[in-house]
Amino acid sequence: MGSCCSKKCDNKPSMNTNSPREIIFNGIFKNNPILIQVLGICSTLAVTNVLKNTVVMGVALIFVCSFSSFIVSLLRKLIPSRVRMMAEILIIATGVILVDIMLKAHIPEVSRELGPFVGLIITNCIVMGRCEAYALGNSPFKSMIDGAANAVGYALVLVVIAVIRELLGSGSLWGVQIMGDWWTNWSIMVMAPGGFFVLAVMLWIVKGIFKEEPENG
Amino acid sequence: MSGKSKMKQGIYTVIFMVVITAICVAGVSWLHHKSLKKITMNNDMFAREAVLEAAGLLPKNRVNAEDISDIFQKNVIEKKLDDKVLYILKNGNYVIPVIGIGLWGKIYGVVGLENNLKILTGVSFIKNEETPGLGARITEKWFCRQFNGKEGPMTFIAEGTKGNDREFDGITGATITTRAVQEMVNRTLIDAPGIVREVNDG
Numbered sequence: 001m002g003s004c005c006s007k008k009c010d011n012k013p014s015m016n017t018n019s020p021r022e023i024i025f026n027g028i029f030k031n032n033p034i035l036i037q038v039l040g041i042c043s044t045l046a047v048t049n050v051l052k053n054t055v056v057m058g059v060a061l062i063f064v065c066s067f068s069s070f071i072v073s074l075l076r077k078l079i080p081s082r083v084r085m086m087a088e089i090l091i092i093a094t095g096v097i098l099v100d101i102m103l104k105a106h107i108p109e110v111s112r113e114l115g116p117f118v119g120l121i122i123t124n125c126i127v128m129g130r131c132e133a134y135a136l137g138n139s140p141f142k143s144m145i146d147g148a149a150n151a152v153g154y155a156l157v158l159v160v161i162a163v164i165r166e167l168l169g170s171g172s173l174w175g176v177q178i179m180g181d182w183w184t185n186w187s188i189m190v191m192a193p194g195g196f197f198v199l200a201v202m203l204w205i206v207k208g209i210f211k212e213e214p215e216n217g
Numbered sequence: 218m219s220g221k222s223k224m225k226q227g228i229y230t231v232i233f234m235v236v237i238t239a240i241c242v243a244g245v246s247w248l249h250h251k252s253l254k255k256i257t258m259n260n261d262m263f264a265r266e267a268v269l270e271a272a273g274l275l276p277k278n279r280v281n282a283e284d285i286s287d288i289f290q291k292n293v294i295e296k297k298l299d300d301k302v303l304y305i306l307k308n309g310n311y312v313i314p315v316i317g318i319g320l321w322g323k324i325y326g327v328v329g330l331e332n333n334l335k336i337l338t339g340v341s342f343i344k345n346e347e348t349p350g351l352g353a354r355i356t357e358k359w360f361c362r363q364f365n366g367k368e369g370p371m372t373f374i375a376e377g378t379k380g381n382d383r384e385f386d387g388i389t390g391a392t393i394t395t396r397a398v399q400e401m402v403n404r405t406l407i408d409a410p411g412i413v414r415e416v417n418d419g
Binding site: 049079080082113 | 226229230233234237238241244245248249252255256259260262263344348349350351353389390
């Protein structure tokens with residue numbers, strides 16, 4: 001996890017006066033957490049081999065990310081700066097455990113399949129990254145939108161990866177068989193290397209098309 | 218900064234952390250306490266569903282939780298001896314819980330046997346931590362149902378090849394999980410007479 005979290009240190013808490021519309025656009029497209037910030041890669045590789053799990057993971061992250069950004073922003077003037085990371089993790093962990101219990105109680109089938117992945121949201125860099133980079137310096141409402149927008153940006157990319165991986169790896173989508181008998185499953189797509197390949201190709205394409213400024217800034 | 222204000226700040230930091238921790242713990246405990254019954258019920262339901270599946274009594278179409286506990290109560294007697302559990306069916310068959318060692322963790326399953334303890338009526342899995350899309354496919358119906366009516370000991374063969382009465386299709390890309398399932402089924406076939414005797418006597 002350590003390597004993927006290093007990037008967020010670049011983003012210092014900043015006073016942004018963006019409109020909600022801009023925040024949403026930034027979170028989903030211009031500053032997409034996966035394709036541009038390259039955060040939260042660990043869970044991207046882990047859950048995207050089955051579309052259903054990916055969608056649930058995305059929804060759970062949207063909840064956790066907006067919830068924790070909102071609470072951190074509410075408390076931003078009270079949190080002593082020396083222990084701010086401890087406080088953030090505490091708030092994030094609480095949100096994640098709440099989601100985990102709700103899943104176990106209300107959609108047990110999905111919870112059984114996702115199992116350990118839900119707990120791993122705690123270590124998802126996007127959540128803490130947005131708390132550090134945005135929520136600590138902005139109003140609760142804006143922070144919540146920012147958290148949700150980033151999580152949506154994350155979820156959209158994940159869904160695309162999952163569609164590719166499940167279709168090629170299992171010949172199905174959402175567990176429904178799509179490919180006929182002639183199809184041979186690409187087992188590697190279901191395994192971790194498949195995630196690396198698809199993600200790398202996506203990053204390559206996106207950077208190739210949308211590269212605005214020179215890489216070495 | 219003077220020593221006194223530094224001290225004040227330190228105390229504030231400690232109090233802040235204690236208070237926020239207490240609030241978070243209280244919230245989580247409350248929800249956990251409220252949902253515990255439902256979560257336990259869900260887990261029991263999974264176990265019962267697996268037992269019925271292994272016994273071949275689960276209807277082909279989707280059934281809800283009430284139907285499952287209804288069919289379970291009508292057909293199954295649960296017998297416990299120490300930590301051993303044995304499910305005895307009204308039609309004389311047995312379902313035996315078994316734990317295997319998968320790739321990432323334990324695989325909890327049940328194996329259904331006919332009255333003679335030689336022919337399988339089915340295999341089903343309650344809980345596993347195998348890779349989704351690979352090892353976790355052992356929970357798919359086609360995989361579980363291929364054991365029905367077969368006589369062990371079982372060996373697995375490549376996925377998609379039709380085997381004889383002592384062979385079952387493995388899962389491509391999940392050899393360790395498949396091997397674990399083979400071991401679980403075969404161990405149950407060997408241990409079954411002992412378990413049945415022990416629980417019936419005890």
